[in-house]
Amino acid sequence: MLPPGTLTAVMLLTVVVGTTAALLAWRERQEPGAVPLTVMLAGQVWWSVFFVLEHRAVTLAGKVFYSDIQWLGVVVIPVAWLLFALEYTGRDHYVRPRYVALLSVVPAITVALTATDPYHDLLYLDTGLVTEAGRTVLHRTGGPWYWVITAYTYLLGLLGSIPLLGLVRSDSLPFRGQSLGLLVGTLAPWASNVLFLAGAVPVPSLDPTPVFFAVSGVAYLGAITRFRLLGTSPSANHRARRLVFERMREGAVVVDRHDYVVDMNEQAAEILDVSPGDALGNPAAEVIPRYEHLPEEGRASRHLTLGEGLQSRQYDATVTAVADFHGRSLGGVISFHDVSDHLQRQQRLEVLNRVLRHNIRTETNLIYGNADLMDAENGHVEAVKEGAMRIEAISDKARDVIDIFERGRQSGRSLALRAVLQECIEAVREEHPSVAVDFEFVRNDDCADGAEIAVSPVLSSVLKNVVENAVEHNDAADPLVGVRATCVDEAVEIRVADNGPGISDHERAALERGNETPLEHGSGLGLWLIAWGTEMADGDLTIDDREGGGTVVTVRVPRVVPEE
Amino acid sequence: MPRESNYASDVHGATGRTGRIVELLTAYGERAGNALVYSSAYLAAIAMAEVAIAMVLLSLPPNPAPVVVGLVTFAVYTNDRVADVDTDAVSDPDRSAFVRRHRDTLYVLASVAYGLAVAISVLGGPVALAVTLLPGVFWVAYAADWVPSVAPHFRRLKQVLLVNSLVVALAWATTLTALPVAFTDAAVTPATAVVFAYFLLRSFVDTEIPNVGDVEADRAIGVATLPVAFGVPATRRALYGVDLLTLGLVAAAASAGVLQTWLAVALGVGLAYSLVVTGLLGRVDNDALALASECEYLVVATALVGPLLLL
Numbered sequence: 001m002l003p004p005g006t007l008t009a010v011m012l013l014t015v016v017v018g019t020t021a022a023l024l025a026w027r028e029r030q031e032p033g034a035v036p037l038t039v040m041l042a043g044q045v046w047w048s049v050f051f052v053l054e055h056r057a058v059t060l061a062g063k064v065f066y067s068d069i070q071w072l073g074v075v076v077i078p079v080a081w082l083l084f085a086l087e088y089t090g091r092d093h094y095v096r097p098r099y100v101a102l103l104s105v106v107p108a109i110t111v112a113l114t115a116t117d118p119y120h121d122l123l124y125l126d127t128g129l130v131t132e133a134g135r136t137v138l139h140r141t142g143g144p145w146y147w148v149i150t151a152y153t154y155l156l157g158l159l160g161s162i163p164l165l166g167l168v169r170s171d172s173l174p175f176r177g178q179s180l181g182l183l184v185g186t187l188a189p190w191a192s193n194v195l196f197l198a199g200a201v202p203v204p205s206l207d208p209t210p211v212f213f214a215v216s217g218v219a220y221l222g223a224i225t226r227f228r229l230l231g232t233s234p235s236a237n238h239r240a241r242r243l244v245f246e247r248m249r250e251g252a253v254v255v256d257r258h259d260y261v262v263d264m265n266e267q268a269a270e271i272l273d274v275s276p277g278d279a280l281g282n283p284a285a286e287v288i289p290r291y292e293h294l295p296e297e298g299r300a301s302r303h304l305t306l307g308e309g310l311q312s313r314q315y316d317a318t319v320t321a322v323a324d325f326h327g328r329s330l331g332g333v334i335s336f337h338d339v340s341d342h343l344q345r346q347q348r349l350e351v352l353n354r355v356l357r358h359n360i361r362t363e364t365n366l367i368y369g370n371a372d373l374m375d376a377e378n379g380h381v382e383a384v385k386e387g388a389m390r391i392e393a394i395s396d397k398a399r400d401v402i403d404i405f406e407r408g409r410q411s412g413r414s415l416a417l418r419a420v421l422q423e424c425i426e427a428v429r430e431e432h433p434s435v436a437v438d439f440e441f442v443r444n445d446d447c448a449d450g451a452e453i454a455v456s457p458v459l460s461s462v463l464k465n466v467v468e469n470a471v472e473h474n475d476a477a478d479p480l481v482g483v484r485a486t487c488v489d490e491a492v493e494i495r496v497a498d499n500g501p502g503i504s505d506h507e508r509a510a511l512e513r514g515n516e517t518p519l520e521h522g523s524g525l526g527l528w529l530i531a532w533g534t535e536m537a538d539g540d541l542t543i544d545d546r547e548g549g550g551t552v553v554t555v556r557v558p559r560v561v562p563e564e
Numbered sequence: 565m566p567r568e569s570n571y572a573s574d575v576h577g578a579t580g581r582t583g584r585i586v587e588l589l590t591a592y593g594e595r596a597g598n599a600l601v602y603s604s605a606y607l608a609a610i611a612m613a614e615v616a617i618a619m620v621l622l623s624l625p626p627n628p629a630p631v632v633v634g635l636v637t638f639a640v641y642t643n644d645r646v647a648d649v650d651t652d653a654v655s656d657p658d659r660s661a662f663v664r665r666h667r668d669t670l671y672v673l674a675s676v677a678y679g680l681a682v683a684i685s686v687l688g689g690p691v692a693l694a695v696t697l698l699p700g701v702f703w704v705a706y707a708a709d710w711v712p713s714v715a716p717h718f719r720r721l722k723q724v725l726l727v728n729s730l731v732v733a734l735a736w737a738t739t740l741t742a743l744p745v746a747f748t749d750a751a752v753t754p755a756t757a758v759v760f761a762y763f764l765l766r767s768f769v770d771t772e773i774p775n776v777g778d779v780e781a782d783r784a785i786g787v788a789t790l791p792v793a794f795g796v797p798a799t800r801r802a803l804y805g806v807d808l809l810t811l812g813l814v815a816a817a818a819s820a821g822v823l824q825t826w827l828a829v830a831l832g833v834g835l836a837y838s839l840v841v842t843g844l845l846g847r848v849d850n851d852a853l854a855l856a857s858e859c860e861y862l863v864v865a866t867a868l869v870g871p872l873l874l875l
Contacts, residue, residue, distance in 0.1 A: 012687075015682055016683045019678060023674075024672065
């Protein structure tokens with residue numbers, strides 16, 4: 001039991017802390033949430049001040065008067081708390097005059113009932129003085145409206161705590177500190193109010209809630225100073241995330257764990273040709289075509305075609321699973337990326353390539369066949385035939401490039417690296433028996449698990465071309481090519497060294513630039529094929545001079561999960 | 565000669581130590597003085613003296629009113645200086661620099677001081693609380709930038725001729741008179757009205773004197789004061805008039821028996837001092853004059869306490 005002097009001292013301390021915190025919050029009034037926080041703290045101070053005056057009054061009329069006046073502060077607190085929580089967490093679109101007015105209806109009725117209390121029993125059924133522990137205190141029995149405003153206060157308190165609870169889970173220490181400070185500041189007086197309503201306080205007629213507002217004041221002050229409450233505000237976070245969702249070029253649909261549509265952006269509504277109002281709350285299968293064929297997570301294997309005829313568009317559909325803190329599934333986000341233009345360009349390229357290659361091959365065969373019939377010196381005939389063979393080789397390279405593009409689109413496929421390398425080396429050994437080709441497959445600690453080393457399927461053409469280049473262009477007297485594969489962490493490094501003439505600087509420069517000009521270009525498609533293929537396999541390509549002459553081409557690519 | 569060299573070094577050492585101590589004391593003293601003047605803490609001390617004078621004039625028993633008024637004065641003036649730090653850079657660059665450097669600390673101190681004042685005033689009952697809250701309302705209304713946005717035609721009180729000084733004087737006179745009365749539950753008598761009128765007139769003079777030094781700054785931000793509107797000589801004459809009016813009030817109160825003669829004499833000493841200060845208006849350094857004007861209550865307090873000490 002608190003002696004009267006101590007209780008007054010504690011209450012006055014509440015006033016000091018509350019007033020200080022209110023003035024500090026008022027200083028930050030440009031920051032989101034600062035004005036409602038000031039109002040809330042002012043409400044707390046008001047309640048505490050008149051609680052002291054009620055406590056010090058000696059007559060029943062005096063105590064009743066101060067008790068009634070306290071309601072002004074009491075009813076302001078929950079409204080200001082909710083507005084603060086909404087504004088502070090970036091949901092300020094709810095903080096509009098009409099909503100504030102709506103929220104203030106119940107508090108206004110309460111104040112009106114307080115002013116007219118002697119004429120009805122809605123707020124209090126009974127009012128009188130009782131002596132408890134040697135102290136005369138006001139005893140009032142709550143009427144029906146008392147419980148309405150109590151329930152309303154708790155409801156708004158709960159609603160305000162929800163967005164702030166989200167911040168407690170924030171990764172950012174300042175936001176966690178701020179919201180913990182705010183929650184402690186809010187829970188302390190409410191917990192004491194629950195105890196008061198349950199009759200579990202030492203003096204049953206003495207509501208200790210304002211006393212615990214001292215705790216609130218300290219918590220809020222701590223949040224303001226220690227965690228820079230209002231100086232560092234997360235309000236932009238919520239808005240920014242929403243903006244990213246709304247403004248992203250991809251369509252995005254959010255589905256819950258029961259496969260119902262819960263959110264979608266404007267792009268998704270346009271792509272799926274639905275209105276968000278109609279789609280939200282409906283089963284995803286009714287809104288998204290071929291929904292049942294989408295994977296649990298990741299990119300769909302087939303493009304989704306939407307629309308009819310010339311208006312049809314193709315989309316890459318990707319599912320991103322959403323899980324809660326404990327890893328339980330909450331649903332997912334399905335994003336639609338428009339690949340129509342890309343596919344159209346690829347189709348055109350394929351047609352052009354096929355027509356060109358077909359025609360080149362046909363015409364080359366014609367030249368080759370007719371060369372023997374030419375009435376010319378044998379040397380010239382051979383030159384014509386070699387020229388025709390070179391044209392055909394370029395055509396084959398072009399086919400390999402298309403092959404790489406095709407393989408690159410096949411996700412989930414893999415090739416065994418050792419088999420690919422052995423195949424390439426056997427092929428060149430057979431075709432160029434004069435070149436000594438060494439092959440070494442180093443199994444170090446990084447790949448000691450004994451499993452097969454698998455790589456992207458595009459590596460097949462890449463490695464074939466790297467080894468062929470090293471062999472074909474090697475004009476050394478004693479041509480040598482060394483192939484060495486090594487595991488490095490989660491990647492594999494294939495190093496092909498030769499003692500040939502090396503790769504010219506302008507070809508390397510074109511590769512580094514990523515494009516060719518009429519004056520600076522490569523001698524063919526071979527190097528481009530190697531560069532593009534490595535890039536598609538998420539790898540790195542380096543070309544270095546070999547000590548003692550020649551070139552070292554290193555292809556470093558990530559290992560992939562072997563195909564079953 | 566080792567002895568000599570030791571002696572010499574001792575002398576130099578002692579002189580050096582003394583020099584350092586003097587230097588440190590000077591530095592700390594200067595800093596403390598600056599903090600006292602620039603932070604408006606000295607105004608709080610003067611305000612406490614004013615309440616004490618009011619209590620003596622009204623024969624009231626000791627109560628916490630001077631403490632509350634001191635805290636409120638410190639809070640309101642410190643906040644005002646923090647709010648006006650940019651405009652003060654023209655009229656008082658040193659003070660502006662001090663306030664700018666300690667802006668956050670000063671604001672927190674002002675907030676805590678006001679919180680303490682409100683809490684203590686609760687012990688004085690609802691009137692004391694209302695009187696204490698009044699400067700808080702002015703705190704917001706006087707300098708807050710949202711007032712014009714709420715009422716577009718509402719000019720800041722600070723910018724209207726005479727109203728600015730009268731509002732400040734009214735707030736002071738109300739606080740100084742009503743607070744000790746409220747704390748002691750004393751009855752409102754003719755003496756209370758006289759004391760209120762006395763502080764109203766004195767506070768008006770105290771508000772207008774510093775305005776002479778702020779003419780350029782006030783004109784720049786559109787604040788209309790007596791020296792801005794009518795010039796310094798006219799202001800001097802007007803303040804002479806107010807001083808003489810106060811003298812007349814005190815004399816009338818004494819002759820009517822509302823105020824004891826020795827109290828009237830003490831107030832008269834203070835008014836004589838004020839006439840001298842007013843006479844120097846525009847003729848000496850304005851900052852020193854403003855400080856001298858605010859010290860009038862210390863003269864009155866000395867005149868009140870001095871004879872008691874002599875007896």
